Amino acid sequence: MNPVILLIEDDPQIRRFLRASLVTQGYDLIEAGTGREGLALAASRVPDVVLLDLGLPDMEGIEVIKQLRAWSGVPIIILSARGQERDKVANLDAGADDYLTKPFGVGELIARMRVALRRAGPGEEGKQETLHHLGNIRVDAERRLVFRGQEEVHLTPIEYKLLSVLLKHRGKVVTHRQLLKEVWGPSYIEENSYLRIFILNLRRKLEDDPTRPQYLLTEPGVGYRLRDELAPFF
Amino acid sequence: MPDPALGVTPPIQQEPRTTGDERLLVCLDPSPFSIPLIRATKRMADAQQAKWYALYVETPSHDRLSPENQEQVAQALYLAAKLGAQAVKVSGFRIGDEILAFARENGVSKIFVGKPYARRWRRFLGTSLVDHLIWNCGPIDVFVISGEGEEEAPPAAAPGLKPRRLLREYLLAAGAVILCTGLAWILFPYLALRNLAMIYLLTVVIISSLLARGPALFSSFFSVAVFAFFFVPKYYSFALADSEYAVTLAVMLLVSTLVSGLTTTIRHKARVAREQERQTAALYEMSQNLTAINSLEELLKVAAEQISRIFDSRVAILMPKTEEKLEIRAGHPFADEDVREGMVAKWAFKHGHLAGAGTGTLSAVKSIYLPLIASQHVIGVLRLEPRQPGRVLDANSLRLLEALGSQVGLAIEHENLSRQAQAAQLQMEAEQMRNTLLSSVSHDLRTPLTVIAGSASSLLEGEKSLDSLTKHELAQTIYEEAKRLDRLVHNLLEMSRLQSGEAMFNKEWYVLEEVIGCALAQLDPQLHDHPVSINLPTDLPLVKIDALLLERVVINLLENSLKYTPPGTRLEISGRVEGRELLVAVADQGPGLPPGEEERIFEKFYQVAPGSARGAGLGLTICRSIIEAHGGRIWAANRPEGGAVFSFTIPLGEGAPLLVKNLPENAEET
DSSP states (O other): OOEEEEESOOOOOHHHHHHHHHHHHTOEEEEEEHHHHHHHHHHOOOEHHHHHHEOOOOSOOOHHOOOOOOOOOEEEEEEETTTTTHHHHHHHHTOEEEEESOOOOOHHHHHHHHHEEEESSTTTTTOOOOOEEEEEEETTTTTTTEEEEEEEEOOOOHHHHHHHHHHHHSSEEEEEEHHHHHHHGGGGOHHHHHHHHHHHHHHHHHOOOTTSSSSSETTTTTTTEOOOSSSSOO | OOOOGGGGGOOOOOOOOTOOOOOEEEOOSTTTHHHHHHHHHHHHHHHHTTEEEEEEEEGGGGGGGGGGHHHHHHHHHHHHHHOEEEEEEEEEHHHHHHHHHHHHHTTTTTTEEOOOSSHHHHHTOOOHHHHHHHHTTTTTTTEEEEOOOOOOOOOOOSSOOOHHHHHHHHHHHHHHHHHHHHHHHHHHHTTOHHHHHHHHHHHHHHHHHHHHHHHHHHHHHHHHHHHHHHHHSSSTOOOSSSHHHHHHHHHHHHHHHHHHHHHHHHHHHHHHOOOOHHHHHHHHEEEEEEETSSSHHHHHHHHHHHHHHHHHEEEEEEEEEEOOOEEEESSOOOOOOOOHHHHHHHHHHHHHEEEESSSSSSSSSSSSEEEEETTEEEEEEEEEEEOOOOOOOOOOHHHHHHHHHHHHHHHHHHHHHHHHHHHHHHHHHHHHHHHHHHHHHHHHHHHHHHHHHHHHHHHHHHHTTSOOOHHHHHHHHHHHHHHHHHHHHHHHHHHHHHTOOOOOOOOOOHHHHHHHHHHHHGGGGGGSSOOEEOOOOOOOOOEEEOOOHHHHHHHHHHHHHHHSSSSTTOEEEEEETTTTTEEEEOOSSSSSSTTTOOGGGSTTTTOTTTTSSSSOSOOOHHHHHHHHHTOEEEEEOOOOOOOOEEEEEEEEEEEEEOTTSSSSSTTTOO
8 A cells, every 4th residue: 555645735836746756656645735624634534644834824834743743643744945944943843753945856855755654664663673784884782882894983872872862763853952852861952062072073983074974964953864775865 | 494592692694785675673672562562573574575583682781680571581582583583682781772783784674662661761861762763773764563552561670689689789788888997997097088088999899890780889879978977077977078078079979880880781791791602602512512423312312411411400302202192212211290291391392382490381390391393393392300499590591492402403303314315325225236136136047947947848848759868867957957046045035134134143062064064965966076175173173153154155165166166176175273263265276266356256246257157146245244243254365376265264262162072971970
């Protein structure tokens, strides 16, 4: 059965282009032009992924997310314009899973959706992978060891924890706040500079060229993302 | 607008009298009758469309008028000014002569005076003002206006001084004469009679120079009497032993009264001069202070402070907030303890007329309210409350206040005009900027749009004929041009945000490496043809920046280099600490900048070769705005080995988080 995608977007041209692209890629698309309509469809059709535009005519995107999250764990991907970094963070913290900045390519969108579908997929909840691969980097979660090629990389406990949180959300954006909370604890959620220093150190230990990272990607103004093999180009 | 200020310093304009050019002059005196007199003259002036003057001659006796009468003079001058007359006050001794002199100087053709009511004794002497004018007027017509049946009360011959103070002055005068007599008594055995008389004369001079005219006159009579009683034979009697003594006494009396009269006159002149000097100085200082100011708030503040200082009063300037409500814009904040104060302020504002304590209009309040007039509209009210409770301003001070008020009004008007001019200028520049932007942008938008539309239509039409490689190429072109368009639009938005001051800087401690990495990631597809080398020390300190904006700087600099350098040439990004700054440089191996253009390239819409390359010429301008907002500098130069280098600095802030590894390491455990 094809995955069902709910698209909540008021612009008919964007809907047309997404319809054309997604249907040919083997997704079932249902469309809503307003937030209310979208919420109703989400309840009646139970989609696998929701694509939510932030500029809806009838309600704020964050309101849609909150109402949806009240009863559903369906992955939500936000479609937003550039320069709305604060909104993005607020929406992600309110429960959205990922975001795409307009204009975006279909490749990007499909990669994001794949990550979201996998995470929501059956059996994924309790499953703990013990061996991760990032190019030539191997992470052995059981033994808490990290290898680059054949060489073992020594990570400090915090560095390792940071890496494992990113691995847990692999392919998905993780906000600064979320990372700080999961790695350092709730009282550190404002300490963005800690995070930056540790990411820098982690990159220097894992990346070939830390200035042009291949795995530990920065999402400007929002957070970080660990590259996923499902989304190799973005 | 007739300017009450002119009442202070008479404008003596030498204008030749020409026939058919009527000029009327109304002579004011300290009586309520001046008001109907002014109105009558005004009617006449209107009927003849003539220019008219209102003149008050201030004689020494002006000081002896009661405050009410002095106020009537001020009111009359004010009314005349309001009705369109040129209101003038001159100082002099002989009213008639001053009026005629003024009339001749200003080419007046008709003089209006009130019918004389008092000074009957003067009339008996044949020296009434009207008579004087009629006999000496020459070609000028003199009109005598009657009081329209009203029985005008003569001006109260109230003394200029309060009775108690006057009594004290008389006692002082008497005391001085007695003291002098004591001195004369001691010197009597040694001095001749005429020298003793000299001592008395000296005393009279001293007294007249210090006291009012009445006590001075009294002292001259008293001293002659005492002198006659004590020192002129027969002693202790007013009887004279020799008739020659009568001459001595008569001359002494004459000399002493003359001297006392002259002395008081000189004092009056000095006082008038002092008063005028004070007013001139105050006005001059005010105009000096107000000219250097270029904001309304500052202007009102300075004006209120200065007026407050001159009058030793609390001063506030009120301006309308809404149609109905006045609010204090500068000066001393008054609590509205009395609703009447507010009502009087509104009245003064609405009617454009002086009101409040000591003005004769709505005077039952503590403060004086002076309307401020600019562009012939009342734009505010000045409130003045003397620091000493119960003190009211005398007529002179009121006039000075009015003069200062009109100066403030003019300054406000000037300020308003210059602000309007400035706004118009800004609007014009904005308009010009919009036009340039539109023409420049429309070209830059059209280029990628043309490519996109063209490629898409080729794909549509050649669906069957095109091979898959071409199709892919066309699609790739569309995608890349769309991205370029997106960056352009983003730059435009950023530009307008930065220009309008709307940009909210979100500065945090960042690692430069990460910012550069993000910029490179965004430009990834275009960088295929250009190898990039990055040279950053690993221990660069963190900088406090808005990362998204700084990323924009790096992107724009890289894009700029990509635009002007041939494929295959290397781009170099480097950073290092220099002093208290972080210095970042983006260097290329292209043709470099045209010499002398290193600064101009940061100007808006500037392009090295117009039309040749893409981009609205905004990229570097945006870079400069952003860097300057971070307190840094940005500049461009040519490298000695060829190519251009763009450098910018970011100041290193205090308290940067350290790059020490184990700093927050065990945070969880603590």
